[in-house]
Amino acid sequence: MTAEYFMVLGLLGVAFFSVAGALLGYEKSISGFGVVVVATVTALGGGTLRDxxxxxxxxxIATPEYLYSTYAAIIATIFFVRYLPHVNNYYFLLVDAIGMALFNIxxxxxxxxxxTGMVIAITMGITTGIFGGLIRDVICREVPSVMRNEPYASACLAGGLVYAALxxxxxxxxxxxxxxxFTTVFLRLGSLHWGWHLTIFRKKDFKNQSD
Amino acid sequence: MTAEYFMVLGLLGVAFFSVAGALLGYEKSISGFGVVVVATVTALGGGTLRDxxxxxxxxxIATPEYLYSTYAAIIATIFFVRYLPHVNNYYFLLVDAIGMALFNIxxxxxxxxxxTGMVIAITMGITTGIFGGLIRDVICREVPSVMRNEPYASACLAGGLVYAALxxxxxxxxxxxxxxxFTTVFLRLGSLHWGWHLTIFRKKDFKNQSD
Amino acid sequence: MTAEYFMVLGLLGVAFFSVAGALLGYEKSISGFGVVVVATVTALGGGTLRDxxxxxxxxxIATPEYLYSTYAAIIATIFFVRYLPHVNNYYFLLVDAIGMALFNIxxxxxxxxxxTGMVIAITMGITTGIFGGLIRDVICREVPSVMRNEPYASACLAGGLVYAALxxxxxxxxxxxxxxxFTTVFLRLGSLHWGWHLTIFRKKDFKNQSD
Structure with a gap:
């Protein structure tokens, strides 16, 4: 847990989430400066809440390099996307999954x-991993990923349990x-590819029973 | 204002709000792990903002028992709701009202x-009481309770004024x-049962006047 | 940067944003106490996040006068709006722009x-300027101003760059x-009047190219 490792992980996570935020703005056709706001909130929101x-x-604020790399990644995405018109949802999901996994750690x-103890540490990992994307979805009026029947917070939880075990x-x-x-990214992308999902409630079944 | 009283009130409030959050997830058919996220945010959001x-x-974080009781109440709700298919909106409103009143206090x-002085203390009570439910409604894309023409924040305000007077x-x-x-729960549930509401603006009347 | 200047700016900004929040509540026909909650969040949200x-x-909390002036401005707006039935969106945009510019500074x-350095200071100005309005729009289920193709965050950015230059x-x-x-208010109101907008992405053009 040296400081260098931590800084590298953090800069990578921030850059991935900046790209994911900018790509979502592109998908949603937010054409103005709002895309920078959304991508910044996505990149910095989870870690800010954690701190x-x-x-x-x-x-x-303590290490402004994080802020500079956020802005650099956003500007780079905005420029590159002009020459890559076929960028699509797949890239968004990939960088979003890697960013989430890094932030979780x-x-x-x-x-x-x-x-803190391990239960609070795992809770804090999930918070850091999902909070930026959650604010982004709320601002962009998307159905939050965490509300859909796909592993998202649970992919963070699994990654946290693996971390705790190791x-x-x-x-x-x-x-x-x-x-x-690997656990978090595999569960997140695997679930999107193969349609895995975790069902806790089955409201429809109850409804059918009571009919 | 002994520490024991405070802890009992807090654990009760957290448990009630956990149940309310899990029941809303059930009502909205959030079938995956998202229901745990929503219920946790509902239970801990208001008190976290206050702190x-x-x-x-x-x-x-200072007293992890609160986090453990949140998770325990959520898991218990998820299990019990399977055997109680007729759980409905009424139970949700009841536990939500009690949780809100406890958090207000x-x-x-x-x-x-x-x-702090009493004006700030009452403001902080309202914040603690309504903020968790507000984030929950925003994440679940419900019309926030605070926006509906029913006593909600005003029930907290009334409870706060009674507290201040006593x-x-x-x-x-x-x-x-x-x-x-008693004041907060009575106003909240009474208003829902008897249709009380507090009207500050009457935009329609103005519109009619100017027609 | 004397304390007196700061307090005067702050009380003005808080009052303008309280009025803007209450007028939005009026426009949206939120008839109950919720309008006070929305206006309070609008007025205090950005500065709270900054702190x-x-x-x-x-x-x-440190200077309760800000809270009292928020409540006073809200109550005054609620009373005056009864006698000014033709208050409309124009007044809302004017007070909102001035409040945003003051909060940015x-x-x-x-x-x-x-x-902090100047990059973080300008980021903090934008945060203070737009965050209260952003929460207000999210709670009221409006499309956030920051998402529309109008200068909003970018008007704060321009005002911040002028501040930094001077x-x-x-x-x-x-x-x-x-x-x-002047820069922030002029850009914000000018853009609404003359339809200026800042375009970073042009998704449609790409789509047409690839057709």
Whole structure:
């Protein structure tokens, strides 16, 4: 859990989420400066909430490089998308899944460093992973991903459990990250590709029973 | 205002709001893990905002029992609702009203303990009482309760004024709680049953006048 | 950047945004107490987020006069609007633009006082300027202004760049404020009047090309 690892993970996560936010703005035909606002909120929202909850300095104020890389990734996406007219939803889902997985790991680690227990650390990972995308969906008036019957928060939870398991058996730190990253991205993309879903409630069945 | 009272009130409020959040997820047929996210946000959102505003440690991080009881109440609701197919909107409104009233009281008390004046304490009570439900409604794309022409924030305000009045005449602490709790729950449920509403603006009347 | 200037700017900004929030409630026919909640969130939301991010005491808790002037402006609007049935969207846009411009300046200044660099200060100005209105639009289920193809966040950005330029050439403090205020209000209202807009993406053009 060295500071360099953390910074690299963070900059990667921020860049992926910036691209995902800018691509959603493109998909929704937000043609003005609003696309920068949406992409910035997506990239920084989850980590900002995590730092507020843990009462730490906000990461992009303490380390402005995060803010600069957000703006750079957004501007780069805006330019590149002009020459790649066939960019579509698939790229959005891919970068969104990787960004979410990286943020999930950063949330867990920053909580553990702050001295919380594992249940709170996993909760903080999910918060960091899904909150930016949740605000983005609310602002863009999309049905939030977390409300759809697809693994999203649960992909973060699974990645968090893998992290906790590997952390407990004390494998090398890099394997905690890779294991968690792979689990979250695999579950998220796999579910979208093969249509996996997790059903807790089955309201319709009850309705049918009572008919 | 002893710590034990406070903890009991808090755990009760968190449990009621967890149940209310899970029942709304059930009503809206959110079948996946999203229901846990929605119920957790509902249960912890208002108190989290209160602690952020008052610059106190977030209650469910400082005292993880709150987080555990949130998860326990959500899981219990998910299991019980399978055997109670006729659970309906009425139960949701009841537990939501009690949760809101308890959170209103906790918001007022935590603000007063922090040394704020009564106007800010009542504002903080309303914030604690309505904010979790407001985020829940926004995520679930419901018309927020606070926007409907029913006592909601105003039920919290009335409960807050009763608390302030009883607090000022220095009756025993338990009566401040019970008086405020009864006022808020009575106004909220009474209004839903008998159709009371509070009208500040009457835009239609003006329109008719100017026709 | 004296404290008196700051307080006057702040009270003006809060009052303008309270009026804008109450007028939107009137337009949307929110007839109950919800209009007070919406107007309060509009008036205090942006500055509250700024203070949370900068880890400063929340301005309306540290200086309750802001909260009192919010409530006073809301109550005054509610009363006056009864005798001014022809109040319309134009007044709303005017007070909203002035409130946004004042909040933009306050955000920049409070960040600079906290010792941040200019990029973060301008980001904080935009946050303070648009966040209250953004929450208001989300709660009222309006398409957020920031999503429409009109200068909104970009009017704040322009005002921030003017502030930064005048600040750098060390003109008298009052000119930084007036220059930024005029720029933001002029861009916002001018764009609405003359239909200016800023286009970053042109999705339709790409679509046509690929047809």
């Amino acid at each position: 507020i909850l843990l009462d730490k300095p906000i990461f992009w 950063m949330g867990i680690e920053k909580a553990l460093i702050s001295g 952390f407990t058996i004390e494998v090398d730190y890099i394997w905690c990250i890779l294991g968690s990253l | 952020i505003l008052l610059d106190k440690p977030i209650f469910w 906790m918001g007022i008390e935590k603000a007063l303990i922090s040394g 607090f000022t005449i220095e009756v025993d602490y338990i009566w401040c709680i019970l008086g405020s709790l | 949370i991010l900068l880890d400063k005491p929340i301005f309306w 306050m955000g920049i200044e409070k960040a600079l006082i906290s010792g 600040f750098t050439i060390e003109v008298d403090y009052i000119w930084c404020i007036l220059g930024s205020l």
